Amino acid sequence: MHYKWILFDADETLFQFDAQQGLQLMFSRHGVDFTQQDYDQYQLTNKPLWRAYQDGEINAEQLQNIRFQGWSEKLQISTQILNSDFLMAMADICRPLPGAEELLASLHGKVKMGIITNGFTALQEIRLQRTGFVEYFSSLTISEQVGVAKPHQGIFEHALAAIGQPEKQHVLMVGDNPHSDILGGLNAGIDTCWLNVDNQESPVGITAHYQVRSLSELQTLLND
Numbered sequence: 001m002h003y004k005w006i007l008f009d010a011d012e013t014l015f016q017f018d019a020q021q022g023l024q025l026m027f028s029r030h031g032v033d034f035t036q037q038d039y040d041q042y043q044l045t046n047k048p049l050w051r052a053y054q055d056g057e058i059n060a061e062q063l064q065n066i067r068f069q070g071w072s073e074k075l076q077i078s079t080q081i082l083n084s085d086f087l088m089a090m091a092d093i094c095r096p097l098p099g100a101e102e103l104l105a106s107l108h109g110k111v112k113m114g115i116i117t118n119g120f121t122a123l124q125e126i127r128l129q130r131t132g133f134v135e136y137f138s139s140l141t142i143s144e145q146v147g148v149a150k151p152h153q154g155i156f157e158h159a160l161a162a163i164g165q166p167e168k169q170h171v172l173m174v175g176d177n178p179h180s181d182i183l184g185g186l187n188a189g190i191d192t193c194w195l196n197v198d199n200q201e202s203p204v205g206i207t208a209h210y211q212v213r214s215l216s217e218l219q220t221l222l223n224d
Contacts, residue, residue, distance in 0.1 A: 001110070003222070004166055004170040005163060006111050006112075006113050006114075006172045006174060007190075008173075008175070009117060009150075009173075009181045010115055011118075012195075013097070013175050014097060014104075014133070015096055015131070022093055023086065023089070026086045029085065030075060045067055049062075054150065054151065056148060056152060060143065064079070064120065066079075068083055090123050099215030099216040100133075101131075102215075102216070103222075104136045116141045116156065116173070118149045120144050121144050121145060124142055139159065149180070150180035153187050155184070156185065157188065168188075168190050172190065172191045172192070172209075173188075174192075175194070176196075178202065186206070191210075192210070193210040193212060193221075194208035196212070199213065
């Protein structure tokens with residue numbers, strides 16, 4: 001393996017991210033039975049907000065507040081409190097993806113590892129602590145703190161600067177989202193690996209250097 005740094009996405013790359021389960025838990029703590037219909041309605045607002053966030057049209061605070069505006073008015077609870085409670089619920093249900101622990105343990109001491117995530121600070125830090133993964137990572141780059149989100153080249157430049165500007169041929173980006181993780185890595189001039197669990201077709205114009213179906217397959221690839 002010629003890589004000296006491996007940069008990972010977080011959600012659905014290292015950690016399960018079941019937003020529906022997290023929302024159900026969060027709202028149950030406010031006495032609300034959050035139904036499938038409620039979730040579908042929430043996603044009608046949430047998904048376009050995430051696209052706008054990744055495109056730099058809104059910032060993290062706007063996303064976090066706007067997605068809960070309707071529920072804030074209904075429950076007479078501030079959007080900030082609802083968002084904070086949601087992130088805590090997501091931390092409470094967090095589980096590593098199958099093979100994540102084994103992968104990170106196998107790479108520990110052989111390469112340096114970092115995370116680049118569009119997720120939010122409150123969730124990322126507590127999740128790393130609770131899973132015990134914090135010891136594996138030398139760098140944590142969070143879009144909320146940087147001010148731009150993947151696939152923007154700026155977040156990758158920030159991450160590379162934070163780890164001492166290694167030669168780009170020695171850096172690999174691993175992620176599940178071709179539009180943010182893979183395109184972002186390609187635009188930053190580093191190698192990419194797409195965790196393509198569902199064996200999707202590559203989007204036009206986005207071709208990762210590697211594709212794997214599981215983290216155990218990635219472990220075999222990196223340890224050859």
